[in-house]
Amino acid sequence: MHDFRYVGSKLYCEHVPVESLARKYGTPLYVYSQRTLTQHFQKLNRALLPLDHLICFAIKANGNLAVLRTLNNLGAGFDIVSEGELRRVIAAGGDPQKCAFAGVGKTEAEIAFALRQGIYAFNVESEPELQRINAVAGRLKKMAPVAVRVNPNVDAHTHAKITTGTYQNKFGIAFEEVEGVYARASKLKHLRLRGLQMHIGSQLTEARPFIEAVRKVAPLVARLSSKYRFEFFSIGGGLGIVYQPALASGSEKWWSSPKAKRILTPEKYAHELLPLLQPLGLRVLIEPGRFITGNAGILVTRVEYIKRTGQKNFVIVDAAMNDLIRPAFYDSHHEIVPLTRRSDRLISSDVVGPICESSDFFCKDRKLPKVSPGDYLALLSAGAYGFVMASNYNARPLAAEVLVQGSAAAVVRERQPTAKLWEGEKVPRWLERQSR
Numbered sequence: 001m002h003d004f005r006y007v008g009s010k011l012y013c014e015h016v017p018v019e020s021l022a023r024k025y026g027t028p029l030y031v032y033s034q035r036t037l038t039q040h041f042q043k044l045n046r047a048l049l050p051l052d053h054l055i056c057f058a059i060k061a062n063g064n065l066a067v068l069r070t071l072n073n074l075g076a077g078f079d080i081v082s083e084g085e086l087r088r089v090i091a092a093g094g095d096p097q098k099c100a101f102a103g104v105g106k107t108e109a110e111i112a113f114a115l116r117q118g119i120y121a122f123n124v125e126s127e128p129e130l131q132r133i134n135a136v137a138g139r140l141k142k143m144a145p146v147a148v149r150v151n152p153n154v155d156a157h158t159h160a161k162i163t164t165g166t167y168q169n170k171f172g173i174a175f176e177e178v179e180g181v182y183a184r185a186s187k188l189k190h191l192r193l194r195g196l197q198m199h200i201g202s203q204l205t206e207a208r209p210f211i212e213a214v215r216k217v218a219p220l221v222a223r224l225s226s227k228y229r230f231e232f233f234s235i236g237g238g239l240g241i242v243y244q245p246a247l248a249s250g251s252e253k254w255w256s257s258p259k260a261k262r263i264l265t266p267e268k269y270a271h272e273l274l275p276l277l278q279p280l281g282l283r284v285l286i287e288p289g290r291f292i293t294g295n296a297g298i299l300v301t302r303v304e305y306i307k308r309t310g311q312k313n314f315v316i317v318d319a320a321m322n323d324l325i326r327p328a329f330y331d332s333h334h335e336i337v338p339l340t341r342r343s344d345r346l347i348s349s350d351v352v353g354p355i356c357e358s359s360d361f362f363c364k365d366r367k368l369p370k371v372s373p374g375d376y377l378a379l380l381s382a383g384a385y386g387f388v389m390a391s392n393y394n395a396r397p398l399a400a401e402v403l404v405q406g407s408a409a410a411v412v413r414e415r416q417p418t419a420k421l422w423e424g425e426k427v428p429r430w431l432e433r434q435s436r
């Protein structure tokens with residue numbers, strides 16, 4: 001399922017030893033496999049072939065231009081949540097006409113920009129937003145393509161911070177209210193009611209919540225579709241990935257575990273949903289983020305110190321929560337493996353970063369191979385919600401990103417120079433006068 005594996009004692013990304021990249025470009029370093037990206041996209045695309053469909057990659061998961069270009073070349077559309085993301089798509093050579101604009105807080109400026117670019121649809125999250133889009137479209141003398149995001153009130157059974165489809169969440173319009181909203185929207189002159197959208201959450205590892213939501217919403221879609229002549233139904237993203245394969249020791253593949261096989265595959269997902277979707281006769285949009293890029297990226301870091309306290313073995317590395325916040329933010333598990341396997345001795349370890357926060361950790365009390373300062377480690381499955389969530393906390397420059405294809409590797413984002421950290425900051429005159 002991905003192209004990071006050991007050849008002898010060395011971890012490779014496709015045909016490139018990852019340690020050679022760490023030495024050449026420094027750490028912390030994100031490394032992406034183009035082949036993995038491509039295969040994940042194609043796997044999902046193949047599974048959905050019986051449907052008229054468009055895969056709109058949720059670029060909030062990974063917005064690097066090289067990643068977007070890779071997916072664009074495969075025919076992907078994009079799910080965007082800001083003007084910045086739309087500009088990213090355009091910068092990567094993507095087509096605004098394949099973009100759906102999500103999010104609860106679209107500003108007038110963002111709506112106007114997206115309308116001028118001719119996006120495929122606004123996925124609308126409230127009635128005031130519908131009115132705002134109508135007004136902006138009127139001013140620009142355009143018709144705005146819209147879909148209402150329905151909140152089906154279905155529990156996705158995932159982490160609370162990534163559940164979006166229940167009435168406890170800020171997202172979408174309540175299932176019971178949607179028909180009334182369309183009726184009122186149909187009276188707004190500058191809207192084209194193009195479809196309906198939903199998205200129930202992220203990192204879903206079973207088909208059940210998807211089925212439950214589509215079953216509930218499909219009859220509504222059918223009714224509205226015949227009334228307003230819809231073109232599409234977007235079923236959102238959320239396909240989960242394997243973060244925690246039970247590693248078979250000595251295995252060349254991280255992925256050969258029974259646990260990994262139980263994950264919801266695109267084939268199973270399609271097998272369950274196609275019978276519910278095909279009768280609608282609509283174009284189906286799907287908005288995966290994590291599924292496409294999650295396992296296509298790793299974060300490489302160098303061991304700086306080993307610190308033993310009475311109770312703990314701390315492995316202090318040069319990456320931190322500012323580079324990858326998922327463990328601190330979502331209690332996420334990332335496999336941690338050495339770039340060079342030297343020792344089979346496992347030691348219970350806490351891998352931590354240099355930031356002055358107790359939540360700056362990558363794992364706690366986990367059995368890891370013994371490592372020494374100067375060794376490199378990789379945090380696996382870091383290709384989604386990794387770099388995009390990075391910050392400059394503790395005045396730490398943003399990491400570099402590298403894309404690998406076969407035996408070629410290219411820097412697709414330079415490491416941020418330290419001097420850029422205060423670019424744009426200014427000391428006001430009155431403070432300058434007060435110096436000395």
Ligand SMILES: *Cc1c(COP(=O)(O)O)cnc(C)c1O
Nearest residue numbers: 058199202237238287288289290
């Ligand atoms: C975040 C998000 C996605 C992508 O979620 P994944 O779990 O990464 O697939 C898709 N659609 C919407 C509206 C989102 O907010």
